[in-house]
Amino acid sequence: MSGVRVLVGTRKGAFILTADGKRERWDVSGPHFGGWEIFHMKASPAEPNRIFAAQSSGWFGQIMQRSSDGGKTWETVGNKFAYDGPTGTHQWYDGTPHPWEFAKVWHVEPSLEDPDTVYAGIEDAALFKSTDGGQTWHELAGLRTHSTGSLWQPGAGGMCLHTILLDPSKPGRIFVAISSAGAFRSDDGGKSWRPINKGLKSEGIPDPTAEVGHCVHRIAMHRSRPGTLFMQKHWDVMRSDDAGDTWHEVSGNLPSDFGFPIDVHAHEPETIYVVPIKSDSEHYPPDGRLRVYRSRTGGTEWEALTNGLPQRHCYTNVLRDAMAVDALDPCGVYFGTTGGQVFCSPNGGDRWVPIVEHLPSVVAVEAQTLP
Amino acid sequence: MIRVILPAHLRTLARVNGEVKVAVAWPVTTRAILDALEDAYPMLQGTIRDHVTRQRRPFLRFFACEQDLSHDAPDTPLPDAVVSGAEPFMVVGAMAGG
Numbered sequence: 001m002s003g004v005r006v007l008v009g010t011r012k013g014a015f016i017l018t019a020d021g022k023r024e025r026w027d028v029s030g031p032h033f034g035g036w037e038i039f040h041m042k043a044s045p046a047e048p049n050r051i052f053a054a055q056s057s058g059w060f061g062q063i064m065q066r067s068s069d070g071g072k073t074w075e076t077v078g079n080k081f082a083y084d085g086p087t088g089t090h091q092w093y094d095g096t097p098h099p100w101e102f103a104k105v106w107h108v109e110p111s112l113e114d115p116d117t118v119y120a121g122i123e124d125a126a127l128f129k130s131t132d133g134g135q136t137w138h139e140l141a142g143l144r145t146h147s148t149g150s151l152w153q154p155g156a157g158g159m160c161l162h163t164i165l166l167d168p169s170k171p172g173r174i175f176v177a178i179s180s181a182g183a184f185r186s187d188d189g190g191k192s193w194r195p196i197n198k199g200l201k202s203e204g205i206p207d208p209t210a211e212v213g214h215c216v217h218r219i220a221m222h223r224s225r226p227g228t229l230f231m232q233k234h235w236d237v238m239r240s241d242d243a244g245d246t247w248h249e250v251s252g253n254l255p256s257d258f259g260f261p262i263d264v265h266a267h268e269p270e271t272i273y274v275v276p277i278k279s280d281s282e283h284y285p286p287d288g289r290l291r292v293y294r295s296r297t298g299g300t301e302w303e304a305l306t307n308g309l310p311q312r313h314c315y316t317n318v319l320r321d322a323m324a325v326d327a328l329d330p331c332g333v334y335f336g337t338t339g340g341q342v343f344c345s346p347n348g349g350d351r352w353v354p355i356v357e358h359l360p361s362v363v364a365v366e367a368q369t370l371p
Numbered sequence: 372m373i374r375v376i377l378p379a380h381l382r383t384l385a386r387v388n389g390e391v392k393v394a395v396a397w398p399v400t401t402r403a404i405l406d407a408l409e410d411a412y413p414m415l416q417g418t419i420r421d422h423v424t425r426q427r428r429p430f431l432r433f434f435a436c437e438q439d440l441s442h443d444a445p446d447t448p449l450p451d452a453v454v455s456g457a458e459p460f461m462v463v464g465a466m467a468g469g
């Protein structure tokens with residue numbers, strides 16, 4: 001029977017959760033890299049036992065780890081993320097110019113085809129690529145040097161490139177998202193970029209419909225429909241059906257349209273999931289009730305999923321990279337909380353069970369479907 | 372040989388226990404020790420000093436012979452006791468919890 005491997009990054013180490021296709025009994029390994037922040041881990045679709053992990057520390061900076069055996073053993077790979085050429089400035093929180101400075105890797109995105117090719121989204125926002133399995137990294141500088149770069153500004157977590165989506169149908173098409181700059185698309189493998197933020201409206205910037213400056217929290221797509229994108233923005237859940245050229249709001253009946261993650265069901269391209277959070281200054285679920293909301297209509301009409309989730313006194317958050325789906329049937333949905341829980345729904349969200357409940361604060365969750 | 376004491380997390384990263392010893396050509400300076408350390412343990416590159424600026428990472432300090440050498444110029448010769456191996460060169464993480 002096929003199984004699933006869930007890669008969990010936390011503030012104090014990595015954990016790997018594995019189960020067979022029933023997803024009832026879990027084996028938990030970790031902490032790996034105990035004491036270090038693991039901001040993201042992801043496996044290569046082309047070689048499932050190859051996993052990349054972004055490991056960092058306020059004391060010791062950035063480390064990159066790679067496993068070739070599904071997370072049993074690890075080796076350090078390259079950790080030099082040097083911007084290509086003069087860095088210039090972006091806006092600081094108060095609008096003054098601030099030089100680009102590398103802080104950490106937020107997201108790793110292995111190539112869909114080549115196990116040696118992997119992308120990294122970093123803070124301060126830039127996109128890097130490795131074609132030697134992570135040993136060396138070079139910047140795809142066309143993004144950072146875009147003419148709007150001087151107008152980008154950090155969100156509360158820093159000016160991070162946190163989302164990288166590779167279009168499976170169009171080689172060379174890459175979507176990225178940056179807080180707080182917005183979404184961008186490249187159609188030439190990352191050489192050139194254009195902002196794709198038309199239709200977004202953000203009250204916290206001087207021009208609410210500006211070309212850039214939007215605090216996009218997460219973008220998701222379904223592999224079978226890469227032209228359709230779903231976005232959780234700082235406020236607002238958005239949808240695009242033209243590869244980001246235009247967006248429209250699909251927040252509908254959500255109790256709050258603030259939140260961080262958004263994801264798409266593995267087999268139903270119109271079924272999407274969000275976790276509403278009360279507000280931008282109250283990063284916990286409305287009414288102390290942890291609810292995932294599911295739309296089966298690609299947005300606008302949402303239903304609360306509560307079976308198995310804490311419905312009183314719950315004040316945890318679910319961060320932008322901390323939700324994932326597997327490709328089993330029925331589709332499994334996973335998310336981790338800042339309270340250290342990782343929940344699994346083995347049936348598309350109808351029922352939730354905690355796999356683990358007392359981890360360090362969860363930053364990232366990825367699900368791998370194993371053959 | 373120069374004796375170097377690393378913080379626990381860097382010992383784990385470098386897969387070493389206790390002190391490490393590195394050969395350093397004269398004159399023995401902080402820069403020379405870090406160069407030798409990174410040659411011997413490449414996984415430490417970027418963890419003690421920034422890859423690009425080569426500056427000491429802000430939450431790390433360098434101690435030896437009960438002195439804080441963190442703010443000395445990196446090419447300042449180190450005390451004789453470090454050069455002779457009588458005293459270790461210590462890379463110390465700032466006392467900041469988290």
